[in-house]
Amino acid sequence: MNPLLISGFGTSINVDKRKLVVTNKLQNKRLEFAPHKIEHDSIIIDGHTGNISFESMRWLMKHNIHLTLLNWDGNLLATTLPDQTISGKLRLFQYKKHLDGIIRYSIAEKIVKSKIDSSLNLLLELSKFYPIDKNEIKKRFEAEFEIFRTKSAKNTHKIPEIMGHEARIAKIYFEYIRDVFGKLAPQFSFETRSSIDHKRADHAADEINALLNYGYSILAAEIKKSLNSVGLDTQIGFLHETLLSRTPLVYDCQELFRWLIDLSVIQLLEENKLKKSDFILTENYHIRLKQSTAKLLVDKIKYNFNLKVSYGKKYFAYQNILNNNISQLAQFVGDRKKTLEIKIPPIKINRDDNLELRQKILSMSPEEGKKLGINKSTLWYMKKNVQSKDKMKIYDKILEKLE
Incomplete structure (x- = not known):
């Protein structure tokens, strides 16, 4: 992962003498990229004024670089993706497996299990540096596992049951993450991922949620790009329900790596003493990131997704592991593999000051x-x-x- 964040009033993107040129006259900034020599794999546009030419969009598509447009609050507004791998047969298989309750449940269960395993691992790693009782965490997670196993033994294979299980684990997880945020940035008063007026965390009421929303949007854009490359339909998921104007398969795959965004936010708060002045308060009393804060977060996410960990018999970056797991899903959905294995290697936080x-x-x-x-x-x-x-x-x- 190597995104280029473009933000600020009056930014323009165009092509001049075969080069992609990004300029901001007010900030006296100019970036130039020669054909086939651009190191970035995506461009994130976080701004409301500026322009982009048709020729520059064509230039980006030819170089397999996708655009991500963020809304005023840091949430994902739209993406422009490179040419898609189109496979009508794969999508027919995807729809068929979605309609098969048992198969759909088995895929959803693997997604949730992977998310829970990664969440538990992150909490245990954080317990080395923060006053978190790791034995208590294990007991609470195991107690919820036991409840779920008892229900699963009845072979009901109902998606609401596994989503309920995931929601209860997420509640436990964020209780501990909240304590970490509270120690790192008490001035931001983080309590929960949802607010009273919005059950979903679409509009951040505090700075921590603004950081998380921004990070999850970047993650969603990367997942859309990967799903697009293998030809899966983003509107047909297995864990999340199919709803109007939603992309449930993106949400499904997001669950596998949300924890890495959470870790990125924690590391950002550890290394940079962010203040309320590093954020923008809108007229509706929502919070959004300033350009400098967004860049710090993007750099931290980029670092973590490029971090190499043991995967199989070699070392791969989490970005490659994300793509590989989506490829594995496509192969299983398309009946090219008989079994689905979702594998996300646990991360190790390397610090001396435990x-x-x-x-x-x-x-x-x-x-x-x-x-x-x-x-x-x-x-x-x-x-x-x-x-x-x-x-x-x-x-x-x-x-x-x-x-």
Whole structure:
């Protein structure tokens, strides 16, 4: 993943002497990309004024680069996708499997299981750095699993049951994520993903939800691109219901990687002390991201989706893993594979400053520090950093002494 974020009043995109040119005269910015030498794989347009020429849109399509248009609140408004792999036979198989209750349920169950496994893994990773009781998490998740297994044993194969299971797990998950957000950014007063006037989180009432909405929109655009490339119909899903003006298959596949957006937001808050002035309050009292904040978030999401993890016998970026899982789904739907396996490798958060190490620093006396070769002033600064920073770097020489 390597998107180019375009935002700001008066931005224009056109083609000049075979080159794609992005300009903003007010900001005195100009970007040029020669044919077949552009490193970006998508362009995100987050703005309300500006222009794009027909020739530049043709240039982007020829280079297999899709456009993503975000609404005023950061939600996905539209995408322009490269040429689609059209397979009438695949779509007929997709419709048939959607109408088969047992097959549809089996696909939905695998999607939900993958989401829950990834959510649990993220919480356990976060428990290394935040006061989260990992044993309590495991017990609560397992208790919900047991309830669901008991119901599943009746072989009802009803989609509302598995969606209810997913919703209950999501509620537990966000209870802990809320505590992390509360520690990182108490000034943003995050409570829940929904608000009183909107059951869905379409209009962010706080800054955390604005960040999450923006991230989920970028994820949705990537999934649309991948589904488009394999020829699946985005309007026919397996977990989410088919509704007017909705793309349930996009929502289905989003569930597999929402946790990576959540992690990106957490990491952004850890590394950048965002303030309320980094957001825009609209006349309807909704929150949206400023251009500089959006760029920070896009960069963090880009980093995480390009992170390579063990997948099979090799290492692949999460972007490639997303595409591979959608390809696996297409092969199963089209009867080219007899079984469906959804596999999302767990992430490992690599940080030195875990809770145990932080507590060791805080409880260390000057005498104990002296024995380890840590002088009083160094120990004082270490304790100050532990108390004031959500994420801190512990240098290797100090880390060796503490271990």
